[in-house]
Amino acid sequence: MLDPLVGVGPLRFGMDSDEVKAALGEPLAGNSQVAADGRYWMQFQDTGLTCIYDRGMIMVAVAVDGLEGPCVQVGDTELIGRVPSEARAEIHDLARREGVRVRVNWSGDPEIAAWGVSMGTTQDWRRSPEGYAERQDSVITSALFVGPEFADDPYATAPIVHWSDVRQLGSNPGAWPVTSGHERPCWEWVPLERVGPLRFGMSPSEVAAALDGETPAGRIGAFPHWAFRRVGQWNLSEDRFENAGVSAHYWTHPDGVPRLGGVTAYGRTGPQVLHTGIPLVGVAPSALDAAVIQHVEKHDLGLRFSPSGVASPDGLNLEVGTTRVEDASVSEATFYAEHWEL
DSSP states (O other), rough: EEETTTTEEETTTTTHHHHHHHHOEEEEEEEEOOTSSSSSEEETTTTEEEEEEETTTEEEEEEEEEESSSSOTTTTTEESSSOOHHHHHHHHHHHHHHHHHOOEOOSOOEEEETTTTEEEEEEEEEEOOTSSSSEEEEEEEEEEEOOOGSSSSGGGHHHHHHHHHTSSOOOOOOOOOOGGGGOOOOOOOOTBBBEEEEEEEOHHHHHHHHEEEEEEEEEEESSSSGSSSSOOOOOOEEEETTTTTTEEEEEETTSEEEEEEEEOOOTTTTTTEEEEEEEOOOOOOOHHHHHHHHHHTTTTOOOEEOOOOOOOETTTOEEEEEEEEETTEEEEEEEEEOOOOO
16 A cells, blocks of 8 residues: 555655665665665565665665556555556546646656656566466556655656666657558668668767768767766767657767667657568567567577567577557567677
């Protein structure tokens, strides 16, 4: 149960790290991160909970995963593991009855300052009859819960930024338009060499020129020492091209110029890319996963699994993720150069 602005379940905002461990047990080894200013976050094993701390080891927020996290209710409304549109409707109904305001957060989901709640989603997975984890064609709700000092704009506050920095991502107004298949250009993919007009090794200016001179809608980069933030030279890692429907991922070349090492074709709006006749972009994840495994088995090829459990043909440096379309999800493919480490 959520106690708005006070705590979630056995956790209370303002607890120190020892009190949190007493309530939840030991955190998951390796799943934590500490910044130079003392802020940090810590994921707890088998609970689906990530606790976020401000300076002084004081817990100020809790993120609850939609797949593994506990049930959390506000009033009579369950918030976790729900169909997003159904949860949204119930949240708005409860908010009207309580006379509190609901706004839209960065991901297009409900955010209620009076409750200290910012909703989100995660890709849904289920167990097959054989016991394997399988991606579904849907997303389910997750949530971030915060104390009163961070409730007005959680994702703009320093502790939350350290855990999940979304400031450089495009905000979503609560709509997920999808480009129809016949309106998408079809790009040729030569594994480890190029995708459409983008050849691995291009500089950012060459990438923009190959995309008809499009200016990036957003840029993501980082300083070399994340713990100390703004120390050293800022390095460009990603350009987002909304018109082309792709992101360009860079690594820093010894000559100091970022070089293209990966290309993501957006699931909702990006170009279609085929592999042995299999469409990789904008299709139902379950159908794509089945087609890839069938192709690999038919031709006796190697199969690689990503850390999240997604299968792809070995040796291609291909990563097939998903992106949200309201309550559903569609495939989104990223193609990498030969020496890019996945």
